[in-house]
Amino acid sequence: VNAWGYVTVGYVLVFAALFAYAVHILVRGRSLSKQVPPERRRWM
Amino acid sequence: LIEPEATVPAHTGSRATRLLGLVTLAGAAIVLVLALVVTGPDAVQGDAARLIYLHVPVAIAMNVGFGLCTLGSLMYLWKKSRWWDTVAVSAAEVGLVYTGLTLITGMIWGRPTWGVYWTWDARLTTFSLLFLLYLGYLVVRHLPADMDVRNRRSAYVALLAFIDVPIVYLSVSWWRGLHQSATLSLSSTISGMMLFTLVVGIVVALMSFLWFLVHRFRVAWLEDEVELAGLDLAIAERRAEAGIVDVTPAPAEATS
Secondary structure: OHHHHHHHHHHHOOOOOHHHHHHHHHHHHHHHHHOOOOOOOOOO | OOHHHHHOOOOOOHHHHHHHHHHHHHHHHHHHHHHHHHOEEEEEOEHHHHHHHHHHHHHHHHHHHHHHHHHHHHHHHHHOHHHHHHHHHHHHHHHHHHHHHHHHHHHHHHHHHHOOOOOHHHHHHHHHHHHHHHHHHHHOOOOOHHHHHHHHHHHHHHHHHHHHHHHHHHHHOOOOOOOOOOOOOOOOOOHHHHHHHHHHHHHHHHHHHHHHHHHHHHHHHHHHHHHHHHHHHHHHHHHHHHOOOOOOOOOOOOOO
């Protein structure tokens, strides 16, 4: 059995999922930031 | 010291997260080259073993996430600190994403190695239970409740869910199954270039986890700020209905 197909699918899926999750978090962060006044946007 | 309003960014990024993101991306590129080109196939499993450089690193990042969630929950119950509660929920969500990736890469690896994508092996069963437990944590988190009640309730659920983490790790020792024993342990035989690539993969996975954690923490903090602002507005409106003229929302009270 040629395993390269499984390896390729595995790597593509992981990187695509992480990329999609990163985009989701960044977009949500931008959207929420606009709803919160600057003086309350400090979290540390 | 208070930063001028114009310099407060309307996003969750910072110079540190941008640098971390760039280093992580460069590290991911190095891992790809090491895992797919430089390191040779395994003597037994052949090229399918290249999935180990994904599967094990995301599993370790997942464990760090659930460990942090437990720490954050314990600290919340002790200190009643909003900061620790935000750490807990952020780590749980990012940890859950890495759990999903561990499951997917494990299933893909299982097909050429075991002949099946899924079997009710002890490791796989306890692992899928772990996924469901932390999914449940996030569901509980979204149940409508007062913020303090929500935080306390989800902290207890997190402590309950973490019980499965050591069971998952020890399941390959406690029960016989298809899953191989722990890749990284005192008795493991991985060495040379394979070990080096795996270690680099783990470092990069942990860096990516940190990047996600910081951004998710800030998103969770902003979510609570929006919720608190909504509560303040509702209170101000009720006060106005009761005859108090000033409808300007009072500053939200954040715990800690």
